[in-house]
Amino acid sequence: MKKTAIILGATGLTGSIILEKLLSDSRYKTIKLFSRKRIKGLPGKVVQFTGNLLELEKFKSDFKADEIFCCIGTTTKKTPDKTLYKKIDLGIPVAAAKLAKENGITTFLVVSTLGANANSRIFYNKIKGEMEKNVLTTKIEKTHIIQPSLIGGNRKEQRILEKIGLFVFKLLQPLFFGKLKKYKITEAKDIAQAMLNLANSTTTEQIIKSEKIKELTLN
Template sequence: MGKTAIIIGATGLTGAILLEKLLNDDRYKTIKLFSRKEIEGMPSKVKQFIGNILELENFKKDFIADEVFCCIGTTAKKTPDKELYKRIDYGIPVTAAKLAKENEINTFLVVSALGSNANSSIFYNKTKGEMELEVLKQNIPNTYILRPSIISGDRNENRIGEKVGLVIFKLLQPLFIGKLKKYKTIKAKEIAQSMINLANSKTSKEKIITSNKIREISKNNKLLKIK
């Protein structure tokens, strides 16, 4: 009997790749998408729930699955209003985790960011860190928080400044060795594959995983021991 997966943020870079991978994964019978607008051309395997995901709690009766993949996120440039930013980057993942707990979903994966720290003086890092703490408080048996570095991939949006920054960052990659490995850029497809591998291995309870480990996990779909 195939599994049911929930994806939040399926229209973003990582979420879209994750959706494509799950569509081609025979272990998954149903994929539920929660978003503000419908994605056209989806096969019958996909069930879409459209509405205001800032009020995700309204979807509680349909928020039933084996696994939750939360890839939601915005940027300071796209969402300059800090209150709205927090409702997205903190509010949505936390509400999703609470719904998962209430509906007895035992596997929850969320994409955070390298540098997240609830005690940070930087608003965006602090927001991510507070989100992580609140997600962990739900005590979902198989919780995985992924902290990628700068994410590379083909985006639909035209972010010129980000593209320039990414080129410069890539030129510096050879300098990132040893403990600096976690700062190397990471591909969105590596994050997506890592999430799938983690969801299907369940080696321990709560884990916070940085970019270098995400990359390793994406290459190994067997049972993984994460230090």
């Protein structure tokens, strides 16, 4: 039986790649997108629901699928207000996990970050750590939390300083081996493929470290 997938964050770098992959994957009959605004030019296989994702529970009756791919995330540049930042990066994934549990969705995949720790003094790592902790407490049967390092890829809104930073970081990649291997840039296309492979696997591994993401693209 063909499946239905939900994507949260389909306009972002990783989410947009997952959308492309699901569109061409014959195992999926329907793709549901939940976002603030519609994406134009998508085929009939895609059903779009637009509204305020900070009130995700209002979508409960439509929030039904076999799998959820959660790629929600903001930046301090876009969202300087820490309270709002927390509502997005922590609140939306946790709300999605709770709805998934209530609606009997058994597969939940979410993008976090390397170094996520609920006790961290670093705001970003702390938020992601709290998100992971809360998602796991929902006890969804098949939960996969992806922890990439710095994410590489062609961003629509990539700024000049960000481009320079990624360029310099790429030059340093040959130095990252052994214990430093986990800090290598994680390509968005690899995250997307790893998530898709995980969704269609029997593995029960919950935390996927950055250094294993590339390996999972080969399965």
